[in-house]
Amino acid sequence: MSDHHDDEHAREHDLPLSGPALRAKALESLLVEKGLVDPKALDELIDTYETKVGPRNGARIVARAWVDPAYRKRLLENATAAIAEFGFIGRQGEDMVVLENTPKVRNVVVCTLCSCYPWPVLGLPPVWYKSAPYRARAVIDPRGVLKELGGEVPENVEVRVWDSTAELRYLVLPERPEGTEGWSEDELAEIVTRDAMIGVAQAKAPGQGKR
Amino acid sequence: MTTSIPPEVDLRALPALPRDDAGPVFGAPWEAQAFAMTVSLHGRGAFTWREWADALAAELVAASARGEPDDGSHYYEHWLAALEKLVAAKKLVPGQELEQRVDEWDAAARSTAHGKPIELQRRG
Numbered sequence: 001m002s003d004h005h006d007d008e009h010a011r012e013h014d015l016p017l018s019g020p021a022l023r024a025k026a027l028e029s030l031l032v033e034k035g036l037v038d039p040k041a042l043d044e045l046i047d048t049y050e051t052k053v054g055p056r057n058g059a060r061i062v063a064r065a066w067v068d069p070a071y072r073k074r075l076l077e078n079a080t081a082a083i084a085e086f087g088f089i090g091r092q093g094e095d096m097v098v099l100e101n102t103p104k105v106r107n108v109v110v111c112t113l114c115s116c117y118p119w120p121v122l123g124l125p126p127v128w129y130k131s132a133p134y135r136a137r138a139v140i141d142p143r144g145v146l147k148e149l150g151g152e153v154p155e156n157v158e159v160r161v162w163d164s165t166a167e168l169r170y171l172v173l174p175e176r177p178e179g180t181e182g183w184s185e186d187e188l189a190e191i192v193t194r195d196a197m198i199g200v201a202q203a204k205a206p207g208q209g210k211r
Numbered sequence: 212m213t214t215s216i217p218p219e220v221d222l223r224a225l226p227a228l229p230r231d232d233a234g235p236v237f238g239a240p241w242e243a244q245a246f247a248m249t250v251s252l253h254g255r256g257a258f259t260w261r262e263w264a265d266a267l268a269a270e271l272v273a274a275s276a277r278g279e280p281d282d283g284s285h286y287y288e289h290w291l292a293a294l295e296k297l298v299a300a301k302k303l304v305p306g307q308e309l310e311q312r313v314d315e316w317d318a319a320a321r322s323t324a325h326g327k328p329i330e331l332q333r334r335g
Contacts, residue, residue: 017320017329020288024241026312027295028248029331030304036257042247049246050236091250092260113268115286124236124246132271132281166264 054123057088058171059192061121062203063185065098066176076100079171083121092169093120097162099199100173105158108146108199109170110138116164118171122197129198139163150201162199172199179205242287249294258297266293 017025031037061083065072075082079096083089096118099107111117112135117125128134128149137145142159146152153159162170174196180188195201237243253260270289275281299306315331323329 017316020245020291021239021241022316022320023295023309023313024244024248024291026316027291027298027304027309028244029316030309030312031248031252031298034303036255036303037248037251041251042244045247045250046237046243050243091254114264114271115267116264127283127286129283130286131283132275134283166259166261 049119049124053088053120055121055192055194055197056189057086057123058118058121058194058197059189060086060185061088061171062173062192062197063189065173066180066188067185072173075173083171088120090120092116093118095168096121096171097168098171098173099160099162101175101199101202103157103175105160106146106153106199107160107162107170107172108138108142109162109164109172110135111164112136112139116166116169118164118169121171122194126194146200150195172197174199174203177203177205179207238284238287241291245287245291245294249290252294252298252303257303258301263293263297266297269293270296 028037028039028042032039061075064086065075071082071085074085075098079098080094082098083093083096099109101107111129115125115130117129134145139161142161143153146159164170174192176188177191180191191205192203193201196203237246249263252258253263267290270293271281274285274289279285295304295306295309298304299309316329319331320329
């Protein structure tokens with residue numbers, strides 16, 4: 001880092017508001033004035049999505065399904081209700097479908113149009129999920145995407161691609177890895193990754209397999 | 212389940228996927244604000260989620276049509292642009308009103324000493 005900037009550069013650098021930050025601030029001030037949003041509610045929302053919801057929620061669902069066959073059945077039959085048993089309810093989780101991976105079928109979730117994603121169980125989507133390459137390629141070349149993100153899928157395994165919508169959200173139930181017999185639900189939840197629940201990778205026990 | 216391919220996708224170009232680990236949810240405070248405003252307005256019934264998804268999708272398609280690289284890093288800029296258009300279409304915040312307010316905040320920001328809170332000069 002140089003200690004010296006020319007005035008012009010320093011001025012731009014120091015501008016506290018510019019570009020989208022300026023526009024967001026302007027929009028927020030108008031919405032607040034019109035009584036359309038409450039600043040406190042905005043802060044609470046931000047805190048919730050920054051610290052309270054995330055893929056750990058989904059991991060608990062998956063771990064329960066791995067150890068409890070009755071729960072697994074409920075989850076596959078009525079995902080929204082089974083997920084609500086954990087209290088994971090709310091925005092963008094109103095209509096959930098759980099997709100079961102098997103030795104013969106791998107499920108992959110995408111939103112081709114924008115970035116629909118099951119917030120209550122996975123939090124907000126990662127950058128790559130929102131990117132044009134993923135949105136396009138997941139449909140055109142799912143095997144290529146899987147190879148890049150989570151390892152190659154054998155030819156004899158079917159890959160199913162599911163396109164999320166504003167109304168319907170998907171959660172992939174990955175296969176329980178070998179070598180996890182006798183593990184507790186909490187231990188199992190630790191190895192369920194966000195990518196496994198989007199379907200681009202598999203859950204793996206420590207030391208199992210190489211990506 | 213779908214096998215349909217959006218018409219805007221160039222089949223010849225299969226660009227590299229960006230990767231990210233579990234980083235911060237929002238890259239900057241304004242991204243969080245844009246997100247929260249949208250969710251909050253939807254929560255009070257200002258628009259349906261379908262309307263929102265359509266607005267956001269339209270922005271993403273338009274950015275792609277302009278040839279902008281869409282690796283997800285400009286996602287919230289598109290998000291904010293979609294929100295601006297949707298609130299204008301819903302007559303909640305007319306576009307002209309927003310542009311005026313942007314200019315006011317811009318002027319206020321430029322005339323505020325570093326480290327001081329920025330405040331709009333309210334006209335009597």
